[in-house]
Amino acid sequence: MQRVQERVNEDFSNEKISRWTRKGAVRRSLSLGTVIQYALLFILIVFTFFVIVVMVSMSLRPSVLIYADFWHLIPWPITLSNYQASVFPLAMPLVRTLFETFASILGVLVLSCPMAYAFARITFPGRRLLFGMVLVVLMIPGIILLTPNFILANQLGLRGSLWGLIVYNIAGGLPLAIFLLTTFLRSQPEEMFFAARIDGASDIHILWYISIPLASSTLVTIGIMNFLGFYSDLIWPSLMLSQNNNTLMMALQQFNPVTNQFANRPDLGAQTAGYVVATIPQLIVFIIAMKYYIQGIMSSSVKA
Structure with a gap:
């Protein structure tokens, strides 16, 4: 004991x-x-x-x-009139922005998957050169390309069209998406793809049944990153679209209601209500996909 x-x-x-x-x-x-x-x-x-x-x-x-009393942070009495004044003028720009954003994201994902698979798993002449060109485009700041892109959009007749904005969004989002997906697919075991080829799977089957499911977290990450960029973009839509076909950010810039009190000063309550309405879709998307966003960031960076 x-x-x-x-x-x-x-x-x-x-x-x-x-x-x-x-x-x-x-x-x-x-x-x-x-x-x-x-x-x-x-x-x-x-x-x-x-x-x-x-x-x-x-x-x-x-x-x-x-x-x-600007610094009185506790809202009392609470009023919803600010949202009534801001929701209706911003409703159609919000719908157009969501349509343009999700259509652009869909185009980026659909086009980047086969391109990244080709760079990662198919050997063809000029593969390194083409991938190097993708990296060069990725390194160029987007603001530098505004003038040549604007001239090209004029020549192609894409100005004033929401579809023209979608085309340019897809072109702008592809380089980063191709880089992230290629990096991820190259980090996967070669034996898995070799075994699929032995079983008779073609490149299309390998892409659809193996590569895309494996890269689901990376695809979500690409989708969120592009959503935040396309949704909040102001400069390029202002150059491409007219005032009658504006996006949400353009509408917020033009949304300037005034109040009759205090010598027609801007209606700060209605303006901030518009900003809250514009922020809600971003919060919803990020909260829903946050788990996959973090997984995609880790799989695309650490494994690289």
Whole structure:
């Protein structure tokens, strides 16, 4: 019995020493640089949520009270009149933006899958050269291409058409999508594709039944990244579309209601309500696909 008690005491002491060692290792691992990173991230998160709280609070308050006391963040009395004033003018631009965004994403995904598979799993002359050209296009800032793209759109008669905007969105989203998918497919075991070929599977079957299911997380990541870019784009739609065929960001820029109080100043309540309405689709998409977005980022970067 005494030996058992001694063994228990020894195990307890070893457990305490191990626990203290782990605590000491954790404390040592928290270097000054790590603490600064966490502090900066915390400040960024607080600032981001503060901006969101201010925006939502302003959207639920009458503009008279906003001008009277801007920093009163608790909305009381709550009013929904701001949303009534903003939803109807922004409804059609929102529908056009969602249609244009999802059509562009579909085009990017449909075209990038066979292209990436060809770069990753098919040997053909000029493969490295073509993939290098894709990387070169990816490195060029989009703002530099605005002028040549605008001239080309004029010559092709694509200006003023929503489909013309969709075509350019697809062309702009393809390089990054091809790069991410190619990197992912190259990281997969060669034996799996070799076994499929032995079983008689063609490249189309391998692409549809093996490559696309494996790359589902990467495809979701590409979809979300393009959704955020296409949905919030303002410069290129302003150059391509007319005011009667505007997108949501264009409509928000032009949405400038005024209030008769305070000498016809802008109606801040209705404006911020419009910003809240514009933010909701982005939040919904990101919340639904956040899990797959993180998986896709990890599979496309760490495995590379």
